[in-house]
Amino acid sequence: MxxxxxxxxxxxxxxxxxxxxxxxxxxxxxxxxxxxxxxxxxxxxxxxxxxxxxxxxxxxxxxxxxxxxxxxxxxxxxxxxxxxxxWSTSPDTTAPDVIRIMVENHIDMIPVLSDGRIVGVITTTDILKLFSRIDTAIEALYPELKEQSRTKPPAPFDAADESTLFSWFFQNLGDVMTREVVCVESMRTLSDAIDAMKKGEFRHLPVIDENARLAGIISDRDILRQLPFAGRRPPLQSTKFRDHLFRADDDTPQLLLGVTEFMTRQVISASADCRICEAAKTLYSMKISCLPVLGPQRRILGIVTVADLMRALLPLYETTGQSKS
The missing domain is CATH 3.10.580.10 (CBS-domain)
Known part of the structure; x- marks a missing residue:
């Protein structure tokens, strides 16, 4: 932290x-x-x-x-x-529990409290940096991994936990991505995008053209930047998706904006065989939160978010028994 x-x-x-x-x-x-x-x-x-x-x-x-x-x-x-x-944690909360709380409740930053005082914070950026550290540590322990394929473990992997470590090291986006991707067509409006995000409780929405190819991507932040100042207090109990942030009167003109007017067109994407550690490095270095996984002709095979990668860390903690945050 x-x-x-x-x-x-x-x-x-x-x-x-x-x-x-x-x-x-x-x-x-x-x-x-x-x-x-x-x-x-x-x-x-x-x-x-x-x-x-x-x-x-x-x-x-x-x-x-x-x-x-x-x-x-x-x-x-x-x-x-x-x-x-x-949501908050204590200094004694284990790393897997922190990850679960953040993923299950759509949290990007969680405060660490001790006796009512804030003593630290943990962010999704901190979690992404872990991938690089773990990747470097595994390569230092087993330098021969660079020459290995994911189908056959190298000689040092005799114990069951080492075999799991090998499998984790070579895990790729095809293993962790969401395959049933909700997309929005390029002729849709901001109102349509809000409805789709609220229904699915996700923060990223790929935009596809008439040939079902990736044309852009919209985030919840992109949408919020278009909506006018509301001046409302947040509810005492908010939903995980924080629906109240998107409330707007039905006659708000911005709701009729076409998604192509504010989507990101230069989308950073990845292939299904990209290792999860490499994907985490990309998300961290580019300061983004998701990677569309593309096949031929820019067709969407899946999508991977920071939350997906955080979930992928949990088996590693279970294998090594290292759970302190």
Whole structure:
């Protein structure tokens, strides 16, 4: 976990949070309440994420940021938008349990609490970095793996746990990808994309052309950037997908935008035989959260997300017995 935790308070503004993200290159901020007459230490309140503020500066691709800043939104205090009582862990929580909590609840950052104080955070970026460390460690232990195929273990793999380690090392995207991919046609609208994401509770939606070939991809962040500032407080109990972030009046004009107007066209993709460790390195280095898996003629075979790769780590922990976070 990252123990060098930077925090904001309930009295900070949305503008301060935007500056915080830019300064520290992060997408989340733990929010605390400062000590008062009834408390001698800061109290952890919750988390504010980039998704909570994307609607505060709605923009089209051709517009400048300055023209789209909502003055009222920038003055909004974090106490009005913070997600309170989020999922958290303790320093004693095992790594597999942390991964399960994050995957099952669509969490990108989880605070680590001790006696009500925040002592660290764990992000999906931290998990992705693990793949590179594990990959390097396995290659150092078994340098002959580079010359091996995934069909026949090399000589050192006699014990059952070593055989499992070998299998994990050569696991590829074809083993972990989601094969039944929900896509949206290029003639569809932002409203259609929202409906598909909410129904499936996922964050990425490939866009296909009339020949069923990949034309682009849409993320939940892409959608939120198009929607106008709503000024609503978050519900006390949010769904895993956080549906409230996407609420808009039926007559909101942005809902009629075509998906091709805001989709990412230069999509980073992978092949089914790409090793999961290499895929994790790509996600980390490119700062993206999913990889469409493509076959001939850019037809979609599947999709792999950070959550899929995190799930793939669990058998490795079970094999090695190394479970401390």
């Amino acid at each position: 990252n123990k060098n935790v930077k925090t904001l308070t309930l009295d900070h503004t949305t503008k301060a949070f935007l500056n915080f993200m830019n300064a520290h290159k992060v997408r989340h901020a733990p929010v605390i309440d400062l000590p008062g007459e009834h408390s001698k230490k800061p109290c952890f309140i919750g988390v504010v994420s980039e998704r909570d503020v994307l609607r505060l500066r709605p923009k089209r691709v051709t517009d400048s940021d300055d023209e789209n800043i909502n003055p009222k939104a920038m003055r909004q205090l974090l106490q009005q938008i913070v997600a309170r009582n989020p």
